Structures are given as structure tokens and as C-alpha cells.
Amino acid sequence: MITHRLHVKENRPVAFSEATLKKVRELIQQYPEGKQKSALLPVLHMAQEELGGYLSVDVMDYVASLLQLNPIEVFEVATFYSMFYLEPVGKYVIEVCRTAPCAICGGEEILEYLKEKLQIGVGETTPDGLFTLKTVECLGGCGYAPVLQVNTQFHEQLDQVAIDRLLDTLRKQAADPSSADLTWASQFC
Amino acid sequence: MGKPVLLEHIRIPGIRQFGVYRSHGGYRPVEKALLEMSPTEVGQEVTRSGLRGRGGAGFPTGLKWSFLNRKSDKPRYLVCNADESEPGTFKDRYLMEHLPHRLVEGLIVSSYALGVNTCYIYIRGEFKYLVRILEHAIREAKENGFLGERILGTDFSLEIHLHPGAGAYICGEETALLESLEGKRGNPRIKPPYPAYKGLYDCPTVVNNVETLAAVGPIINMGGEAYAGLGKGKSTGTKLISACGHINRPGVYEIEMGLPVEEFIFSDEYCNGIRSGRHLKAVIPGGSSVPVLPADLILRTAKNEKRLLTYESLEEGGFDSGSMLGSGGFIVYDETACMVRNTLNLTRFYRHESCGQCSPCREGTGWMEKVLWRIEHGEGRWKDIDLLVNIARHIEGNTICPFGDAAAWPVASAIRHFREEFEYHVEYPDEVRVITHGNLVRETRFTGGHPVSGIRFR
Numbered sequence: 045m046i047t048h049r050l051h052v053k054e055n056r057p058v059a060f061s062e063a064t065l066k067k068v069r070e071l072i073q074q075y076p077e078g079k080q081k082s083a084l085l086p087v088l089h090m091a092q093e094e095l096g097g098y099l100s101v102d103v104m105d106y107v108a109s110l111l112q113l114n115p116i117e118v119f120e121v122a123t124f125y126s127m128f129y130l131e132p133v134g135k136y137v138i139e140v141c142r143t144a145p146c147a148i149c150g151g152e153e154i155l156e157y158l159k160e161k162l163q164i165g166v167g168e169t170t171p172d173g174l175f176t177l178k179t180v181e182c183l184g185g186c187g188y189a190p191v192l193q194v195n196t197q198f199h200e201q202l203d204q205v206a207i208d209r210l211l212d213t214l215r216k217q218a219a220d221p222s223s224a225d226l227t228w229a230s231q232f233c
Numbered sequence: 234m235g236k237p238v239l240l241e242h243i244r245i246p247g248i249r250q251f252g253v254y255r256s257h258g259g260y261r262p263v264e265k266a267l268l269e270m271s272p273t274e275v276g277q278e279v280t281r282s283g284l285r286g287r288g289g290a291g292f293p294t295g296l297k298w299s300f301l302n303r304k305s306d307k308p309r310y311l312v313c314n315a316d317e318s319e320p321g322t323f324k325d326r327y328l329m330e331h332l333p334h335r336l337v338e339g340l341i342v343s344s345y346a347l348g349v350n351t352c353y354i355y356i357r358g359e360f361k362y363l364v365r366i367l368e369h370a371i372r373e374a375k376e377n378g379f380l381g382e383r384i385l386g387t388d389f390s391l392e393i394h395l396h397p398g399a400g401a402y403i404c405g406e407e408t409a410l411l412e413s414l415e416g417k418r419g420n421p422r423i424k425p426p427y428p429a430y431k432g433l434y435d436c437p438t439v440v441n442n443v444e445t446l447a448a449v450g451p452i453i454n455m456g457g458e459a460y461a462g463l464g465k466g467k468s469t470g471t472k473l474i475s476a477c478g479h480i481n482r483p484g485v486y487e488i489e490m491g492l493p494v495e496e497f498i499f500s501d502e503y504c505n506g507i508r509s510g511r512h513l514k515a516v517i518p519g520g521s522s523v524p525v526l527p528a529d530l531i532l533r534t535a536k537n538e539k540r541l542l543t544y545e546s547l548e549e550g551g552f553d554s555g556s557m558l559g560s561g562g563f564i565v566y567d568e569t570a571c572m573v574r575n576t577l578n579l580t581r582f583y584r585h586e587s588c589g590q591c592s593p594c595r596e597g598t599g600w601m602e603k604v605l606w607r608i609e610h611g612e613g614r615w616k617d618i619d620l621l622v623n624i625a626r627h628i629e630g631n632t633i634c635p636f637g638d639a640a641a642w643p644v645a646s647a648i649r650h651f652r653e654e655f656e657y658h659v660e661y662p663d664e665v666r667v668i669t670h671g672n673l674v675r676e677t678r679f680t681g682g683h684p685v686s687g688i689r690f691r
């Protein structure tokens with residue numbers, strides 16, 4: 045269980061693009077009539093991705109209005125799941141697995157090394173807003189330990205050299221948005 | 234191991250594509266079931282196969298299906314549990330990544346048997362790339378007439394939808410999963426009523442693991458009896474074991490049930506022995522929630538019989554000297570591993586993932602973590618060890634869902650089998666402190682083996 049600081053509503057206008065709204069409408073169709081609340085988790089994922097990287101109170105209230113829910117229904121869900129961020133995060137969220145199978149195969153060293161390299165602690169963001177460092181529980185990649193995720197990309201069998209390379213790549217990618225984005229999706233589909 | 238069953242085609246290039254999968258006999262089980270068999274016959278075939286749930290509990294799948302309330306006039310649902318978050322378990326991910334059509338095919342046949350027209354795959358949110366792979370597979374199946382309205386010209390229709398979670402281990406528990414699918418917090422429900430009567434949206438629902446459902450296709454293909462001919466006793470068929478930790482070849486292996494644990498760990502066909510020429514110290518054989526066993530007890534039971542990879546053999550000896558097959562998350566430790574540190578790590582995991590509904594679980598996991606932290610950091614007291622046993626005992630069996638047991642067992646079993654390590658930490662706090670707060674706290678801590686439990690290594 046995690047306890048979060050409550051945020052103040054800023055009343056900034058937030059809204060999905062027309063394309064995303066269409067996706068939301070399709071999504072609601074997946075569930076029986078009147079059960080649009082089921083779409084909450086996927087819609088919160090979209091909101092986090094499209095509306096600023098984290099779920100501000102304004103964003104949560106917007107999602108509530110889209111799905112005809114009470115704001116509290118959205119808030120209690122957003123606070124339950126670890127993939128939803130209630131605080132602003134950097135462009136790249138580095139989440140290091142710290143559960144036993146990774147921890148015994150070098151995961152603890154990887155985390156220390158990242159802290160040192162980025163000069164931040166767990167839960168903090170680098171001053172340039174590029175990286176946020178977090179720890180997560182088992183990512184389902186224990187055989188390829190140590191594992192971390194950058195946003196939703198898996199990086200496995202890491203060592204210090206691989207971390208150096210990864211951070212370099214991400215920095216370059218951030219500086220040049222047109223550079224090829226080597227995601228899992230582009231490898232597989 | 235004879236011929237693989239689930240992973241038969243995994244090495245074929247392009248097998249993720251419908252056309253390639255189809256040309257290797259893919260979707261034949263769907264044709265066979267829908268065109269030649271009645272839903273009841275499909276169910277009977279699964280019962281005959283002896284297939285047991287691969288999600289952890291090992292409940293017979295045919296029996297579970299037979300409980301589904303068919304009298305209700307509400308719609309029925311099949312929910313595929315792809316939440317895979319039990320530490321040490323990464324087999325469903327492997328299966329979905331490489332053979333997505335194996336799952337889709339299994340879902341169609343299972344839905345037909347259950348009279349289900351809507352099926353949801355609840356997939357853990359972190360597996361975003363898998364969502365894309367599965368979406369692709371579902372779209373292909375639909376384009377080829379295996380999903381949608383009136384499949385293969387029969388009057389059976391089916392839609393499969395993907396639903397991502399958002400990072401919560403407890404959503405793997407079936408009722409928490411259903412809550413989450415309804416857009417709520419993942420708080421497990423009190424059972425009964427069971428999902429077979431009141432599941433998703435209060436409708437009759439079957440929840441099955443990915444691997445369970447993926448096995449249905451091959452079962453229909455080869456016949457239940459042939460499937461039951463594989464394996465040993467009541468552990469029929471094959472099982473995916475995801476092996477990790479201090480072994481030379483971690484990965485996902487399909488084994489025929491009944492394979493000796495010793496062969497699995499040391500044979501070059503599987504784990505290929507312990508890393509860096511070290512010794513085997515301990516194994517958690519079924520995902521972090523099952524009891525840990527020291528080397529001597531994982532290789533042979535207390536009765537000095539060979540320990541096999543079956544539900545029964547791993548349970549042999551009960552809590553005194555046995556464990557469980559669980560989800561097949563096989564975590565191996567060599568002599569550098571510290572059992573106190575490892576137990577602290579796992580307890581932190583359970584404290585973090587508790588949904589917080591029941592006080593024994595919510596408070597107990599936090600309390601155990603605090604005590605373990607003390608011991609690990611050289612601040613432990615003698616009575617702490619019994620205190621841990623006591624807390625674990627009071628969590629076990631006193632909670633809404635089995636998560637409480639899952640949190641208690643790792644602690645109780647670590648103390649049962651490695652008590653001298655806990656005592657060492659209390660007796661030599663200075664040494665423990667130096668080691669823990671030294672430069673390299675971690676894997677290299679006990680490079681020469683843990684100072685006390687060396688005798689039990691192999």
C-alpha cells in the first residue's frame with residue numbers, strides 16, 4: 045500500500061484529442077452496456093500517456109466525466125495501482141525491479157549504479173527533467189535478471205556497461221525526437 | 234523430455250503470424266471442436282485429460298468448468314488470467330510472446346465448451362508490448378473467420394477483448410482480478426459466492442490461467458486420454474517451468490510432469506547446474522509464495538525418495554519438509570545467498586502488495602518486515618525469531634484471500650529450514666552490521682558460503 049499526498053485542483057483545461065476520444069468510445073463498446081466503468085484502467089493509461097505523464101486531479105476529474113463516474117471512484121483506483129503516477133515524472137521513468145530473483149542476480153548493484161550515475165535517489169527526478177528513478181516489484185522477467193523498464197520498454201540482463209549505453213541512447217533520443225525509437229513493439233509487429 | 238506439447242512449434246520462424254501457425258496445424262482444434270464435437274464433449278475431453286490449473290492452485294480444470302452455473306439466464310464469461318506477477322514466474326509471458334495463437338485457439342475452444350460469447354484477457358499493464366502482439370493475433374483470427382459472428386458457419390459467436398491491469402500483484406487473485414476488470418481497486422472478494430455463480434458483473438464466470446487455456450488446443454488435438462498418458466499420476470501432461478536465480482541457463486522449459494528435480498537443475502538440457510561452479514543451497518520451486526526448501530530436501534524427500542516435478546511429489550512431507558509446484562516459478566539459490574536477506578526482500582514484496590483489507594495481512598506483513606529488517610541489520614533480538622514464527626502463524630488462514638498464506642509461508646519455511654542463519658545474525662550483530670553496511674552489501678556477501686549452513690550444500 046502506498047499513501048499519496050493529495051493534490052490541489054488547478055482547474056486547467058484538459059482534454060483528449062479527437063482520435064483518442066474515438067478510441068475511448070470503442071473501448072467502452074468492449075464492455076456490456078452500463079459497465080463503462082470497466083474502461084477505467086485503460087482510459088487512465090491513455091490519460092497518463094497523453095495528458096502530461098501523470099494523473100493530476102484535473103486529469104482524473106476529466107476521466108471521471110468521460111466515463112460518468114464520481115471523481116472519488118477514479119481517485120481510489122488511481123491510488124491503488126503502482127503504474128499510475130500522482131506526481132509529475134521525468135520524460136523517462138526508469139523502474140528497477142528489486143524483488144528477490146533480480147536482487148540476487150545483480151539488481152541491487154544496478155540500482156546503486158543508477159543512483160550514482162544520475163545523482164538522484166529513488167523517487168526523484170533529475171534536474172533536467174529527463175529521468176525519474178523508481179523501484180518496482182517483479183516485472184515477470186526474472187530469468188533475464190536484472191530487469192528494468194523505461195516507460196513500458198523492458199531492458200534485461202543488465203550490467204553497468206548496458207546501463208551506460210541505455211542512458212546514452214535515451215539522452216540522444218531526447219535530444220533528437222526523430223531518431224529511431226527502438227521499442228519492443230517495433231521489433232515484434 | 235519427449236516431444237513438447239505446448240511449445241511444439243516455438244522454433245518455427247514467423248510462427249507468430251496466423252498463416253504460418255495455420256500451416257503447422259494451427260486452429261485445427263477449433264475446427265475439430267466446433268464442427269465435430271458438442272460443447273459437453275469438449276468439456277469431457279478436458280476432464281479426461283486430467284489438466285490442472287497452471288496458475289498456482291492446481292485445481293482440476295474440467296471440474297472447475299463443470300461448476301459453471303449454466304441455469305442462469307445471464308451471460309457467461311471466460312476470463313484469461315494473464316496477470317503473471319508471482320516473483321519467479323515468467324512462463325505466460327514467454328508463451329504469449331512466442332505463440333500468441335496458441336492462446337487464442339485455446340480461448341475459442343474453451344469458450345465453445347463453456348457456452349461463452351465474450352472473453353476477456355486480463356493482462357498485466359507492464360506487458361504493453363504483449364498487448365500489441367495479442368491484438369494482432371486476435372485481429373488475424375477474426376479476419377480468418379475464427380472469431381466474430383457464426384464461427385466456421387456454426388451458430389457459435391465469440392469476441393475476445395484485452396484488458397490491461399496497472400501494476401498490482403493482488404490482481405492475479407481471481408476475485409481481485411474481476412474487481413479490477415470492473416474498474417475498481419483490486420480488493421479480493423469474500424468466497425463464496427464463487428465466480429462460477431457470481432463472477433464478472435455478477436454473472437457466471439470461469440477464470441483460468443494462460444497456460445491452462447493454451448493446453449486446451451493440444452488436448453483436443455491429441456485427445457484427453459493421450460494427454461493424460463503424459464506425466465505421472467494425477468499430475469498429467471506437461472508444465473512450463475520458469476527457472477531463474479543462480480543457475481547457468483535460466484529460462485522457460487516445458488517438462489513432462491514427473492521429471493526429477495535433480496535432473497532439471499543439473500542436466501544441460503535444462504538449468505545446466507549452478508553458476509560459477511558453486512553449490513546448490515536452496516530452491517523455491519513454485520513462485521515466491523511457496524515454502525523454500527534446502528538442497529537436501531529439494532532433491533530428495535524426507536523419506537529419501539527422489540523429488541519429482543509433480544504436484545504430489547513437491548508436496549510430499551507437508552509443511553515440515555515439502556513445498557508446492559505452484560505456478561512453476563523455480564528460483565534457485567547458491568551458497569552466496571543469505572536467507573535472512575532474501576526473506577526480508579520477499580516480505581517487503583508482500584507488505585507492498587497487500588491490498589490492505591484484512592488486518593492480519595496488512596499489519597502482519599509490515600510487522601514481519603520490520604522484525605526481519607532488524608535481524609538483517611544486526612539489531613535483532615533472540616526472541617525476534619520466534620516472534621516471526623508467531624506472526625506468520627497468525628496471518629495464515631485468517632484472511633479473506635490466500636495472499637495471507639502466501640506471505641506467511643516464505644517466512645515460516647525460511648526459519649524452519651535455515652534457523653541457524655537467523656540465529657547467526659542475532660548472535661554476531663557486529664559481523665552482520667559490517668557485512669551489511671560495507672561497500673558491497675550484495676551478492677558477494679558470503680562468497681565463501683554462508684558461515685553457518687555450509688553443511689547442507691550440494
Ligand SMILES: Cc1cc2nc3c(=O)[nH]c(=O)nc-3n(C[C@H](O)[C@H](O)[C@H](O)COP(=O)(O)O)c2cc1C
Nearest residue numbers: 286287288314316317318405406407441442445635
Ligand atoms: C495472491 C495471488 C496471486 C495470484 N496471481 C496469479 C497470477 O498472476 N496468474 C494466475 O494465473 N493466477 C494467479 N493466482 C491464482 C488465481 O487466483 C486463480 O486460481 C487462477 O487464475 C485460476 O486459474 P487456473 O485454474 O487455470 O490455474 C493468484 C492467486 C493469489 C492468491
Ligand code: SF4
Nearest residue numbers: 588590591594632634
Ligand atoms: S489477505 Fe491480504 S491481500 Fe488478501 S484480501 Fe486480505 S489484505 Fe487483501
Ligand code: FES
Nearest residue numbers: 141146183185186
Ligand atoms: S524479480 Fe525481477 S523480474 Fe521477477
